[in-house]
Amino acid sequence: MTYRLKSFFAAALAIVATTAVLVPSPAIAQNSGYLQCVPYARELSGIQIYGDARTWWHQADGKYGRGQRPQKGAVMVFKPHRNMRLGHVAYVSEVIDSRTVRLTHANWSRINGRRGQIERNVPAVDVSPNNDWSEVRVWYHSIQAPGGTHWPLHGFVYADSTSRPQQPIPRVRGPVRVEPSKEFVNAFAEFSR
Numbered sequence: 001m002t003y004r005l006k007s008f009f010a011a012a013l014a015i016v017a018t019t020a021v022l023v024p025s026p027a028i029a030q031n032s033g034y035l036q037c038v039p040y041a042r043e044l045s046g047i048q049i050y051g052d053a054r055t056w057w058h059q060a061d062g063k064y065g066r067g068q069r070p071q072k073g074a075v076m077v078f079k080p081h082r083n084m085r086l087g088h089v090a091y092v093s094e095v096i097d098s099r100t101v102r103l104t105h106a107n108w109s110r111i112n113g114r115r116g117q118i119e120r121n122v123p124a125v126d127v128s129p130n131n132d133w134s135e136v137r138v139w140y141h142s143i144q145a146p147g148g149t150h151w152p153l154h155g156f157v158y159a160d161s162t163s164r165p166q167q168p169i170p171r172v173r174g175p176v177r178v179e180p181s182k183e184f185v186n187a188f189a190e191f192s193r
Contacts, residue, residue, distance in 0.1 A: 076153060104121060
């Protein structure tokens, strides 16, 4: 086994050990169709931004608060990275500590061999060198642990909590579409986490 591989496994075990108490809620497989991250994050947060996840950070400028610190009810905005060209958004369902949050999001892991599923309260760990939430590792269902990829973030978009009381996570109304778009499929070509 190479030194790099040994280092990776040591780091993975350290993260699993620190997140052992953060066992996520079960992922939910939809009966049919795809649920994409954007409409799901919008429904959970109440943040009225439309378009691909990669556009959320810039669209929020001047409309919603933005920052580098997680907050319950905020939306974590991922930058496009590798084959994830459309970016990703995820609802922050809980802040555990300065480097760990729980996310509730759609269309991240393959569950039962399919994308477009919901994962509730899964850990995401800040792995940025300066603890500034510029890079995270996110729970990946198939390995039941945080994946190995350091995903770059724009930061967090905050809902206006002064005009809207914090609401419980609503039930999902159903998939947005039956099949993913061709652009979406191409943007999430097979890649290693």
